[in-house]
Amino acid sequence: MASSFDHTTRREAHLRPGEGYRVEFVDGVRFLWLRTPPYSGNTVGRIWNMLVFGFRVWRGTGWGPIERPDVIVGSSPHLFAALAAERVAARLSVPFVLEVRDLWPQTFVDVDGYSRHHPFVALLERIERYLYRSARDLEDLLPLRPNLRIVKGAYLEPPSVAYPKKADVDRNYVVLAERSLLEGGFTAIATHDERIIRWLRAYAYHHEIPSTAYEFQMLYGVRRDLQQRLADEGACMRVYVPYGTHWYPYFMRRLAERPANLVFFAKALLG
Numbered sequence: 224m225a226s227s228f229d230h231t232t233r234r235e236a237h238l239r240p241g242e243g244y245r246v247e248f249v250d251g252v253r254f255l256w257l258r259t260p261p262y263s264g265n266t267v268g269r270i271w272n273m274l275v276f277g278f279r280v281w282r283g284t285g286w287g288p289i290e291r292p293d294v295i296v297g298s299s300p301h302l303f304a305a306l307a308a309e310r311v312a313a314r315l316s317v318p319f320v321l322e323v324r325d326l327w328p329q330t331f332v333d334v335d336g337y338s339r340h341h342p343f344v345a346l347l348e349r350i351e352r353y354l355y356r357s358a359r360d361l362e363d364l365l366p367l368r369p370n371l372r373i374v375k376g377a378y379l380e381p382p383s384v385a386y387p388k389k390a391d392v393d394r395n396y397v398v399l400a401e402r403s404l405l406e407g408g409f410t411a412i413a414t415h416d417e418r419i420i421r422w423l424r425a426y427a428y429h430h431e432i433p434s435t436a437y438e439f440q441m442l443y444g445v446r447r448d449l450q451q452r453l454a455d456e457g458a459c460m461r462v463y464v465p466y467g468t469h470w471y472p473y474f475m476r477r478l479a480e481r482p483a484n485l486v487f488f489a490k491a492l493l494g
């Protein structure tokens with residue numbers, strides 16, 4: 224389910240006049256576009272748009288029948304969307320998984336300069352904490368034999384939701400990846416950390432996990448030597464290649480995530 228009003232272009236992108244919703248397949252994925260009010264800029268209109276979307280999802284009526292899902296993934300383009308997804312998951316008694324997409328309300332504080340004590344920021348913080356607590360972890364997903372990509376996470380998160388020390392992140396990565404390899408459906412080991420890759424390869428071999436049940440994934444241009452070696456050794460190695468017209472925001476995000484990438488970029492440009 225997604226809002227029909229396009230945040231990037233600030234235009235109604237999917238519905239004809241008079242339509243309240245529409246089902247559409249995009250690259251094989253079924254989308255249910257829900258009409259939400261238009262807005263421009265970061266104004267009260269935008270908040271209203273978010274609330275209307277959350278309310279329509281939460282209410283769960285006004286469109287055709289939808290079969291009961293095995294799991295509900297609530298994404299956070301904004302927190303009201305994720306909160307509505309959590310409420311629907313609770314109503315249907317299915318596991319709720321929180322996909323953290325955008326950081327709320329951190330962006331308001333860091334980028335827009337709002338005080339942490341601003342009532343809207345405080346409200347978002349409460350919702351965020353509630354969602355983190357509600358999200359079930361890997362154990363709830365394993366019986367569904369999921370197809371999982373395991374990453375360490377590119378963003379700096381507060382200690383309430385993430386391990387502050389890298390050593391703990393690394394250790395937990397291995398724990399989760401081993402669990403997924405043993406009991407999950409398909410595991411994408413998405414890291415450039417050679418020690419972890421070597422360990423998990425040995426682990427998979429030792430536990431006779433078929434090579435069709437997992438693969439390694441890395442970002443295009445990062446540790447090419449290791450990518451090549453793994454492929455030469457017969458491991459399934461997938462490379463994540465971003466493409467399309469929105470290269471600039473993607474590039475800026477990658478830079479913010481890892482400023483050292485500027486050096487890689489400069490080298491590639493000059494070399």
Ligand SMILES: Cc1cc2nc3c(=O)[nH]c(=O)nc-3n(C[C@H](O)[C@H](O)[C@H](O)COP(=O)(O)OP(=O)(O)OC[C@H]3O[C@@H](n4cnc5c(N)ncnc54)[C@H](O)[C@@H]3O)c2cc1C
Nearest residue numbers: 374375376377378413414415416440441442445463481484
């Ligand atoms: C396919 C894929 C999808 C991902 N999707 C997401 C996502 O949706 N959300 C999210 O938060 N994170 C995502 N990540 C993780 C994120 O992009 C970084 O890969 C991760 O934070 C870096 O950690 P690492 O596992 O490589 O290990 P680290 O211990 O951080 O790095 C190991 C070594 O790899 C090298 N390295 C790692 N990253 C880079 C880089 N960007 N540029 C150059 N060298 C590097 C360095 O030499 C480093 O010492 C994804 C990663 C992959 C491979």
